[in-house]
Amino acid sequence: MTELSNTYIVSDEQRRFYDENGYLVIKGLLDFATLYNYKQRFLQICKGTVDKGNITVVKEISLKDKGVTGENLINKLQEIHYDDVFMTYTEHPRVLEVVSQFIGQDLRVMNSMFINKPPGSVSHPPHQDLYYFPFRPVEKIIAAWTAIDDVTIENGCLYVIPKSHKQGILYPHAILTGASRLYHGVQHAAPEDARVHLEMSPGDTVFFHPLLVHGSGANVSKRHRKCVTAHYASERCAYVSVRGTVQEHIAREVEAEAGRRGFELSFEDTWKIKSKSITLPSKL
Numbered sequence: 001m002t003e004l005s006n007t008y009i010v011s012d013e014q015r016r017f018y019d020e021n022g023y024l025v026i027k028g029l030l031d032f033a034t035l036y037n038y039k040q041r042f043l044q045i046c047k048g049t050v051d052k053g054n055i056t057v058v059k060e061i062s063l064k065d066k067g068v069t070g071e072n073l074i075n076k077l078q079e080i081h082y083d084d085v086f087m088t089y090t091e092h093p094r095v096l097e098v099v100s101q102f103i104g105q106d107l108r109v110m111n112s113m114f115i116n117k118p119p120g121s122v123s124h125p126p127h128q129d130l131y132y133f134p135f136r137p138v139e140k141i142i143a144a145w146t147a148i149d150d151v152t153i154e155n156g157c158l159y160v161i162p163k164s165h166k167q168g169i170l171y172p173h174a175i176l177t178g179a180s181r182l183y184h185g186v187q188h189a190a191p192e193d194a195r196v197h198l199e200m201s202p203g204d205t206v207f208f209h210p211l212l213v214h215g216s217g218a219n220v221s222k223r224h225r226k227c228v229t230a231h232y233a234s235e236r237c238a239y240v241s242v243r244g245t246v247q248e249h250i251a252r253e254v255e256a257e258a259g260r261r262g263f264e265l266s267f268e269d270t271w272k273i274k275s276k277s278i279t280l281p282s283k284l
């Protein structure tokens with residue numbers, strides 16, 4: 001197997017595409033061996049054979065009464081950036097090199113997830129990630145999302161609304177019935193005919209802007225759909241109060257959820273606590 005070099009230079013054309021459309025797909029950014037490690041780690045956590053540390057395990061609501069377990073039930077692992085194996089994704093030199101060309105070299109990983117969509121999973125409503133973030137400026141935030149399996153329309157690939165990052169945070173982020181408490185969607189901003197479906201092969205990675213409207217379809221196939229994703233922000237970003245803004249609703253929910261877990265934390269504090277500063281490999 002050929003080793004991938006850690007150097008990845010974003011071309012002017014790719015940069016222009018990102019600025020104009022709000023996303024950029026880079027094919028083959030990660031290799032199979034690396035992806036295999038993440039898949040194995042996920043399976044170990046599903047089976048409970050390794051300590052999950054501070055990872056939050058989330059089950060797929062729509063499958064809870066279907067008599068399925070493990071990989072066929074677990075939808076995502078959250079806050080994976082402190083895990084020994086998954087942090088090799090959130091701190092992968094090739095991912096960081098691309099991220100740093102968009103938002104600079106002083107980076108924090110704010111959020112990270114391993115997402116598994118078992119067959120039968122419902123769709124992930126269209127949304128803008130910035131709605132969940134109390135830090136700015138927006139130009140200093142970016143997401144990376146890497147396919148682990150072949151992702152297709154049938155198994156619920158990501159879709160994006162090109163150019164939708166050029167507007168502000170959209171309103172309302174209605175809470176979808178039947179969905180989890182923290183799912184706030186912007187269905188009206190993602191008409192079917194405006195969706196660009198990102199079918200991707202293992203290792204392909206999409207980088208996207210925090211205001212880009214995106215979501216993913218239901219998994220109507222018999223295959224799982226796995227990916228790993230992280231959000232990065234520059235250390236130069238500042239926390240902002242979202243009181244009196246469109247984001248106030250989500251802020252209250254997050255604070256209430258922390259309260260239920262026994263912590264008295266502000267929305268901003270929840271982000272301060274879970275984010276992690278990153279040291280770039282010295283060559284960067």
Ligand SMILES: O=C(O)CCC(=O)C(=O)O
Nearest residue numbers: 115124129145215216229
């Ligand atoms: O993979 C998905 O279904 C949604 C992921 C997503 O919204 C994100 O990574 O920001």
Ligand SMILES: [Fe+2]
Nearest residue numbers: 127128129214
């Ligand atoms: Fe998202």
